[in-house]
Amino acid sequence: MTSPQKQLIGTRGLLSWGTLRFAHPALADLHLPYFDIVADAPGPKLAIIAGMHPNEVDAMEAALRLKAHFAEHLLKGSVSIIPVLNMPGLFEHAEFVCPIDGKNMNFLAPGDPAGSFSQVLVHSVLHEWAAHAEVFIDLHGGDLREEVARFVMCQMTGNAEFDQRTRALAHQFDADSIVEFASDQTSNRGRATNELPWLGRHAVMAEGGANGVLDPGCIEFHFQGVANIGRYLGLTDDQAPAARRRNNVVVSNFGKVEAPISGRLYLEVAAGDRVAAGQRLGRLQDIYGDPQGELLAPHAGLILMVVNHPIVNQGEWLISLAPLPG
Structure with missing residues (x-):
């Protein structure tokens, strides 16, 4: 071998x-x-x-x-x-x-x-x-x-x-x-x-x-x-x-935050950050630069990974978010 x-x-x-x-x-x-x-x-x-x-x-x-x-x-x-x-x-x-x-x-x-x-x-x-x-x-x-x-x-x-x-x-x-x-x-x-x-x-x-x-x-x-x-x-x-x-x-799992649209993402968080439920993680725009909403944290947690390129595809795994214990 x-x-x-x-x-x-x-x-x-x-x-x-x-x-x-x-x-x-x-x-x-x-x-x-x-x-x-x-x-x-x-x-x-x-x-x-x-x-x-x-x-x-x-x-x-x-x-x-x-x-x-x-x-x-x-x-x-x-x-x-x-x-x-x-x-x-x-x-x-x-x-x-x-x-x-x-x-x-x-x-x-x-x-x-x-x-x-x-x-x-x-x-x-x-x-x-x-x-x-x-x-x-x-x-x-x-x-x-x-x-x-x-x-x-x-x-x-x-x-x-x-x-x-x-x-x-x-x-x-x-x-x-x-x-x-x-x-x-x-x-x-x-x-x-x-x-x-x-x-x-x-x-x-x-x-x-x-x-x-x-x-x-x-x-x-x-x-x-x-x-x-x-x-x-x-x-x-x-x-x-x-x-x-x-x-x-110590956390027991983590979940995905996915891109809701294809377009531009302007992240406002980084790997290692702690976030609150509903906190804005980034702003979304279409390819023309028109606002298309916000990316929100589905729950409080610790960010383990972010995709930091501003061009994203719908459904793409953008953030790994681990619920914090307690």
């Missing part, structure tokens, strides 16, 4: 990298970059992916920095990293989807070996490449037309012991918010972080970034969160970071 090209002995772990290949005929032309870091002592496996959406550059940059971090600090176990999953879309700057089949991989878990390219790829990554991972981490954040708060998602199952460990993993990130999806939620499914727990596997997904631009703070958010997970699992010997600065507000 892999063809290692180079190896380097780090301070602690053996780092190898090369091209990841899959046997499925639908993926015959796919060449994925990968890194493996293996310690001398046995232990858990950590699997990390980034670049499912190839403009989310902060997550991909963090993945590159993590390979050096684990090569230096890994005491036991192994870490496998795919820094760019959506290689077909990378140099096309594809927004959200894989250009081969036009699908958004983020909502295709657990995948389908009988499906289209993206469905097969998601299935192969989750059930072959990461099959034996103790924890699966999916790094995201900030495509070309969006601003995303620094938040983390994880899925609750109703199994108290399992959920407590998943919750502890998610809280290793210094986040604006932690979305602990309730066990009975059905409106936000299809992500690896939603589906793997139902198969008995721990998974977390981190979001943070904006507009396909490198942001040092967001890179550090992703990097340090994963580094903390490595330390929490007992894989590394690195020192704990400085005190946390964010609120880690």
